[in-house]
Amino acid sequence: MDSAERAGAVLTVDLNVLAENYAYLKSQLADGCVCSAVVKSDAYGLGMAPVAGRLAEAGCEVFFVALLDEAIGLRSTLEERDIYPKIYVFNGISEGSENDLGRYKITPVLNSISEIERWSIFGKNSSDPCEAIINIDTGMSRLGLDSNELDFLVENPETATGIAVSHFMSHLACADERSDKMNQEQRQLFDKIRQRLPRARSSLANSAGIFLGSDFHYDLVRPGAAIYGLQPIKNESNNIGQVINLKGKIIQTRVVDTNSTVGYGATYKTARKSRLATVALGYGDGYFRTLGNSGCGYIGTTRVPIVGRISMDLVTFDITDVPDAQCGPGTYIDIIGPNNSVDDVATDAGTIGYEILTALGARYSRNYIG
Structure with a gap:
């Protein structure tokens, strides 16, 4: 008797459907926009190693996770298959984690001035500037620079010396509700903020944000839920397959x-x-x-x-x-x-x-x- 016969329940994950969902999301994007994949929380419970491996086969070259240990595990898993994607960590840097980020070639999302300052010091002590995304809060009140920290960064650009900013990003609060006015309010605020900052690529849309239109796509989108078979917009049906x-x-x-x-x-x-x-x-x-x-x-x-x-x-x-x-x-x-x-x-x-x-x-x- 094998494990499936012994088990009380069997979970089947169709990685082909998952790859088709990823391809469908890519097909919705504006020209030049990169489609990443969010694989945090063990790829939404479906298994980091098989999911990330299949997405890499499908052409995904950028992954997001929440925690540094997730990023290290993902890096090790994919390197065993000679796959070397860009890996970002949403939850920023904790004090003392800079060396591990550098060792495993993990790029942090910086969510506060203190994180920017720590990463700047690390970058200035490295042979080359260290890459990062800077996150701006436009309405979630969760992670990202608030208005005071944003003002400080604009007035003191030297704070980011030693950092190669790959993107400025923010996160939509109500994207799963197409008609919610906060979607446009956040996008417009993000555009105003971008005008105050040095030129860099931008990222705003999650799974649902992709379906709000090309104005939300910018240079990089960060789908998670839709890859795994969840409908991104409430009361709407898209060509998302059950995984x-x-x-x-x-x-x-x-x-x-x-x-x-x-x-x-x-x-x-x-x-x-x-x-x-x-x-x-x-x-x-x-x-x-x-x-x-x-x-x-x-x-x-x-x-x-x-x-x-x-x-x-x-x-x-x-x-x-x-x-x-x-x-x-x-x-x-x-x-x-x-x-x-x-x-x-x-x-x-x-x-x-x-x-x-x-x-x-x-x-x-x-x-x-x-």
């Missing part, structure tokens, strides 16, 4: 009478004589507890609702409407699949697709296609 399939194994079925209770807390009571299937996955695998009594799976094209609460290792489905021959012990229910996308599961769970992906558990048997 993952998750199927859970039925380990027991039973027939229960009307008014039988199911699961912890007895939160569900059957309204009819019902056939139930218990499947071997739960919140210990990252399957959200909020899906209890609200989520579903599919057997073929038949929707099978979750009944009762999600347990750590188990979840129960009502399979009454499915022929017995299709849903015995050892058969599978599609948890995420062609009829139930990541975004659909997220809606049922009261969250977003990003959280569904990054919560995918370590106990799944993982199968990579492509």
Whole structure:
């Protein structure tokens, strides 16, 4: 018996669809704009090494991660395949990390004057200026230079001596809402700020920002979610393919009478004589507890609702409407699949697709296609 047969659930990641999504995003860009790939948080839960490797094969030459350790791991993984992309770290530089950034040829995104000052010192002590992106806050109030720090940088340009600024960047707060006026407000503010700064390339758009139009593309876009199969704009459908399939194994079925209770807390009571299937996955695998009594799976094209609460290792489905021959012990229910996308599961769970992906558990048997 192999690991897939032993596992309670099997996660299949289609790297070919992932590469097609990347190619589709590139096709939407203005001429000359570079399409990077954001692979932070273990490539949104799908596996840094196989995902980044496939994206590199698809022509991606620029990657973004959040943490320095992610960048070092990515550098090592790709160097084993003789791939040497540009790697940027969103979360800036912590004190004392400068040597590691230099050793592994990692480029930081600088988010404050203090980070610019530290990187400047490192650059002035190096043989050549050290590359960086400088991040400007235009409305997120999260990372990036605020208005006071921006004024300081404009008035004291020597602060960045020793730094080769590859891009000025900012980040959109509401790009997934096409009609939100903040999108244009941020873009216009970013343009005004760029006029005050030395000439350099620029970057603003995430996945959703790509679909707001070429005015948002600038020189570099930074898609993440759409590469992994999430729809970038709310209430719109683009040619983004479903990258993952998750199927859970039925380990027991039973027939229960009307008014039988199911699961912890007895939160569900059957309204009819019902056939139930218990499947071997739960919140210990990252399957959200909020899906209890609200989520579903599919057997073929038949929707099978979750009944009762999600347990750590188990979840129960009502399979009454499915022929017995299709849903015995050892058969599978599609948890995420062609009829139930990541975004659909997220809606049922009261969250977003990003959280569904990054919560995918370590106990799944993982199968990579492509």
